[in-house]
Amino acid sequence: MRNQPWPKQQQRKQQQGFTLIELIVALVIVATLAVVAAPRFLNFSNNAFEASIKGVEAALASSLSFADAKIAIDNADTSIDYQGQTISLTGGMPAASAGTLRALLNIEVPPSWTRNWQTVPCSEPEFCILGNMFPGKNGYVAVPDYPLTQNGGQDRASYIWPRGYVLKSNGCYAFYINEATKGVYYSGSIVEGC
Template identity: 30%
Template sequence: MELVVVIIILGILAVVAAPKFINLKSDALIASLKGFQGALKSANTLVYSKAVLSGQEKLDPGSVTVNGTTISTTVGYITSLSANVAVAIDGSFEVMTNANDAITADWGLYDVSGGNVYIFPKGYDINGNCSLRYFIDGTKPADPIFYALTTTGC
């Protein structure tokens, strides 16, 4: 009898507690954003290498050609503009004109004044707290790249 009671109590605890510990959608969105960040870092490495080889690593603005596509650069790195990120990385992107636009592509890209690009997964916008922020600061040539993940709303 005690065993049955223990099993029932454990079952109830599992049903109540499991969703709090297992949030697969959130984990998947966060992993997607981290994957995008990794892809952007890799693309920046390739673009910077091309910029160095062509003497463009100190120019603001500059440009390099990768696979026949011209990518604008800031001190050798991908300039932080939505259209530029979409050209540098292969994927399904939609450049948003407003921060709250509905995204139909896999990723939304939104330019904010000051040279920031926000990258959102489908179904999110600037208010969703589920994004990657990308920024290049040409005044800091030693460490100009800035990536910031916001995942509290994923």
């Protein structure tokens, strides 16, 4: 009786590689997936910045609630002690300064700072902070839906924006506005430019 290895060898030979048609079909499938999925994956970094700013917005709102309670408990007019840091008050509310944002959000003072926030992207480890801004002051950024009137700087705004962004042109920032003339403050975020 004769051993017949030939069909097994032929079968093995057929399973060793792909045909040209199989390769083309695989490439078409991968290309289609890339075209469909790539925009979603490429948008993740923008979504991450937006989520980061929304997180800052939520943390700021929470901290402002605690500061409001501290102001009421202490019956404070000029300042409060907030977690070991002094926060100045304007109109009975936290002042709209960079120092206030740093204290409320427990962010360290950056080692360097540029006054060219309108043209130079933020280069701090996570965020840049700017405070005490008002209409008429060089570099003031009007917050949509919360315009301040030019009243000699009594009402002020402060901003916090992520690394890699420019404050004015990108529109990716959290804000705090102290409208002392009306006795109200606002906090929120603008994320259309993230």
